[in-house]
Amino acid sequence: MIKKYLFVLRKPSYNGLYAQEMLDIILTTAAFEQEVSVLLLDDAVFHLKSHQNTINSAYKNTATLFSILPTMDVDAIFVETQSLLERGLSADMLTLPVQEVSREDITPFMSQFDIVFAG
């Protein structure tokens, strides 16, 4: 059985181990050959920010952690345009290629998936 999963990440990097443990779920889902997409909303857009420095931090670099996604054939990474703009970011400041989705298109975008996985 194959379902279309959309993992919606909203929390910031370095907020405990939330991002790292969500990534474990995403990778497990991909390993079971499901259709996996990831949507970064709100502060989760920082996960892929380039030039993160985690020296003297208790946490691993989230951009490095998420760089494993394409090697697991998870290429469908979406970012909400307004979340980027509100934080002074643009897609070219991120470490992986992303597709932008505008805020007003999020609802119809989500409706194409079997499971919208809140994370």
Added chain:
Amino acid sequence: MKFALQINASPYQSSTSFSAYRFASEVIAQQHELFRVFFYHDGIYHAMKSAMPPDDEFSIFSAWQTLAQQNDLDLVVCISAAQRRGLVEENVAQGFRLGGLGQLLEASLLADRFIVFG
């Protein structure tokens, strides 16, 4: 309808834990099937055998155990999240079992409705 739940919230930090329990109880009361409840992130603390709230407080720990016992529920605690937080096999309360993320995936695949709390 077949439901599967994931509970990420810790027992006491917010009301989410209690909401999840109430939801699970209602799923059963309305005679739906509760295929599995998967505890992840800080939600694994629900399975602490050594949790002993005072007698005059509601115990979310024993509430889950009773619900599981009465309805033969499958309460699965993510083993990697548990080990990271120091919850090992001998300290897992009755009614819960340790399992992997594959069981979460199976639950989300087979359920008609998959709902995440926290």
